[in-house]
Amino acid sequence: MVTDIIDSDERFRGLLDRLSSKSIDDYYNPYQMFEWPETLPERMWWMSPELTTTHGCEVAATLSEDQLFALSRHESVNFYSLNVHGIRELLIEVVARIHTAGFEAPSEFFHHFIGEENEHMWFFAEFCLRYGKKIYRGAGGGAVIPPVASPKVENLLVFARILIFEELVDHYNSRMAQDDRLHETIRAINRIHHQDESRHIAFGRELVEHLYADLKKTATEEELLEVSAYLRRYLSYSFESLYNPQVYRDAGIENPLELRRALLDAPTRPETEKRVFRKTLKYLERTGILR
Template identity: 40%
Template sequence: MSSTANAQKPRLAEAIASLGDTVSRLSHLSKRSYQNPYITLQQWPEEVRPEEDWFSSPEYVSLYGTPSWEALDEPTRRRLAFHEAVNFYSLNIHGEKGLMQGLAQRLYRKDLVDVSEYLHHFLDEENKHSIYFGGFCTRYAKVYRSRQFALEETRSQSVEDFLFFAKTMIFEEIVDRYNWVQARDARLHPVARFINDNHHVEESRHLVFGRQLVTALWEACVPSWGDDTVADLRRQLEQFFVVSWREYYNPDVYADAGLDDPWEVAEQAWSAPAQRAHRRAVSTKVLAFLTEAGILDKEPADAF
């Protein structure tokens, strides 16, 4: 083992141990609010009416503020909002599959044992979220495919851990803003409001844990990573912003909503000034955290 790695180990152990109070507090809250997803939402509607009810807040539909949105009649806007809700839930299903796998791999690992108690709750709650998201998609529509792919790279364990938890935090910060807004939107169908509210309540704990763990990993490891590694990490996180946001502009959604030229619609929506401003506004909180912590040194321009 290199002298750099040897120097990193005690800093990392101290950083993980410093999360003890947070782990205990969040674990207590998870136990106190424990729920059974098979009875909490006791009855799913037999059917839904995509052209009559809102399932996404219109201001959070990916075409909002664009010429394409202005050209749609009201029933088509609602139908599009329904398919965007299905896409949003599908993004969470795919994201949570990878998250659950990564959490399971890190359970009781010797250097992370001080946070294992909360990793159990984290994993349990992500599984429950998938039950709600999947329940909606499979009852009323389908699970949209994900176009993300990951290249296998050989990295040090500390870099892998940092990227895993940092990407998780970015994904969940964006999702949580959608959840928070839509849980409070009285226009939405009650099932859509429930799914968004339930996810927000539990994700708020995950985000507290994620911010503290990402900060601890960064501060403990960055002194020994070197400039090239830091630059590569920043590049990967900037790229992750882009690929994460891109999936909110899904040509399959536009096709299912009955729109012509769905790929062209996706490109026009991605580039629209109103949507660029929307992505920046939703990302403001997590960008502020990452820049204040020194993790990012500039805004990921390609995303906005």
Template identity: 30%
Template structure:
């Protein structure tokens, strides 16, 4: 098993950019002032018809009426964006030889035991060490979640399950997810010496018509929505290791497109199949989806992560810490907050029939 790599001094020259590339990090331009009197004296402006309001992203206007874009129409726009923002995973990062050891690797508020009595008992050095293995577990979860995602998307290329326009975008989707796996893999092998293995067991089951397709894209949404919540919280945080901040930013940059497509495509699938399912099928799917979200959250409390961080000498075995953390009100509140957008999407679409107990 590999060991974590820290540096006793500041990162060497060539450390990752503190502001990764991307328009999000550009300084906002200052709005120029204007003379209102001059504006009102301009007869040509006064005589001109009012400007038509711009169409919001993700919507279209037909004969003056705004409606949602279809997944295929959205895929065309996303394909263009992916081509414009194409990047090379092998040149995007200047990987430091070791982490500084002087900053958190995960934002403290996102650490799995934050808000518990155990967190209060840890000193700063113990918290920082735990943060390394927490980010290692988070990146491992994301990597492991993207493996079946890529396999499933590949299986849908040039099939009747998706349109020609969607197939074109899925090529970019798969390419970007593959880059993410490389990115997370480099970080994990370089600074932890390993990738935490996947714990989920896939059981064969029979599906009603359309159920397997809906289940696949629901799983995609769970992995990506929960992951993006963490990405957004860390990608602008100057208090964490710069390379961690950059990895979160790069991941979010692509995932914002993936999430847009996933939400739209899932909406169309729900509109297609839910009306033909009987009540028993809807209830069964809702129960499965709630259990899947809960199971996905349990992976954030990896016993091995606690053991690797040296917590056994402080608070018992990793399994004991996991049990305590999952049952604590503070962590339950965190899971509910982080899942709010995801759960609301599923409730709105009718895929969940009630708020799951997370």
């Protein structure tokens, strides 16, 4: 069982203790922390332009400055909407495992994780509803685990998915937190999320590695290859969720479905996806999880 591996790993147990202590020391009240202005200026960037889905593509040169600002507004709301949906899904999975057989050791940290993620979901939803007047619907379907998965495979895929999601959004958070072209409210929510996610990613990497070590004890080579293939598909699915045709429609861009397909097929897209997941891919390949 994974508990046996964790119990014998003093370094991981020490990490769990340190992360739990840091969660306590860094605790903040999100309901009092943020200043929510009545409105945000429309003629400014709501997302760093280099992070928008049209950046570096031919279509960007055909858009006016007002269209680019509008695109950044709606892509910003879509990004925080993805956070709302992703957090809801990961909370369901973690709550289902806290204080259960095999997860005794990390359950103390799970309490901090659950509390922090619930608060993240609140302030992302608050931003969407205040300034976008909506939470964009999630794409759905990309997180379905194969029905034949064993409990060990399922546990690994659940926490690997959580890690991929966290590393994806942290790539954007860390950059927008430092971008002085953005409104301070936008920078603040990205900054505080990056602060918390750095702990969650450190925990997630260790847990996923231990779950994989536990799986390898009994898994066949075919099962390990299926895990690798599934996670590669999930990486692409996660990245593609940023390309929302409803965003393009709301930004006033014609033929939004055609635009999405053109952007996904653009020659710059593979390199952009690789750059976003650079650290994630390096980790998953180093551990052997991605074959």
